[in-house]
């Protein structure tokens with residue numbers, strides 16, 4: 649998958665596909681962070697897990713802080729403007745190599761819908777082994793961005809997003825989320841999705857309105 653997805657282009661009433669409001673033009677890439685970028689992102693995610701699941705003695709905390717500060721100093725001189733960093737644009741990596749997005753793997757991406765699988769990790773936990781309730785809207789919102797993109801709609805922003813929490817969503821358990829465009833009405837794209845476990849049990853479902861941006865709209 650690279651650059652804009654061709655499938656479904658021009659669907660709905662909005663014909664000017666190249667008009668993406670005031671959004672910068674992003675170019676997705678497979679691996680422009682180089683061969684070790686995926687390793688770095690995975691190690692950083694594991695550090696996030698360990699940061700919320702360990703209770704080290706003070707001398708280990710001090711050494712960990714020193715090593716974390718050394719890593720910050722290593723990376724700090726390499727900041728770039730939005731759209732130039734491999735994080736979030738590396739389509740070949742879980743969560744596109746973003747530390748914010750769920751580190752899930754896209755299995756299906758076309759005009760009929762998008763499906764993704766993965767686990768909520770320890771750092772996504774809310775309490776008692778369940779994913780934090782705020783992480784589900786993030787999962788769905790990012791999926792809806794991909795769904796509207798795969799459908800061929802210009803970049804849109806979420807007008808509303810409604811989550812129904814049907815059952816506890818466990819961490820460290822492989823889950824699947826899948827959704828599609830249900831209806832298009834001018835600038836409005838109505839989308840919905842479902843989160844299920846390996847047995848197909850419905851954990852949560854979601855519906856949302858994505859609104860195509862007007863020229864120059866942020």
Ligand SMILES: CCCCCCCCCCCC(=O)SCCNC(=O)CCNC(=O)[C@H](O)C(C)(C)COP(=O)(O)OP(=O)(O)OC[C@H]1O[C@@H](n2cnc3c(N)ncnc32)[C@H](O)[C@@H]1OP(=O)(O)O
Nearest residue numbers: 676789793794797803804805806807808835836857859862
């Ligand atoms: C390769 C990887 C790709 C990956 C691609 C990833 C892409 C990034 C996707 C990120 C998605 C996000 O998280 S975006 C971040 C979260 N969302 C936001 O921050 C949006 C903040 N809100 C806004 O900017 C604005 O409210 C907009 C753009 C949503 C709409 O404002 P507007 O442009 O003035 O338009 P407006 O006239 O109000 O609305 C247009 C139509 O939508 C309806 N409408 C608007 N909001 C609502 C609402 N909450 N509930 C019902 N209906 C609504 C209006 O009634 C109207 O219908 P009618 O009268 O025409 O019938």
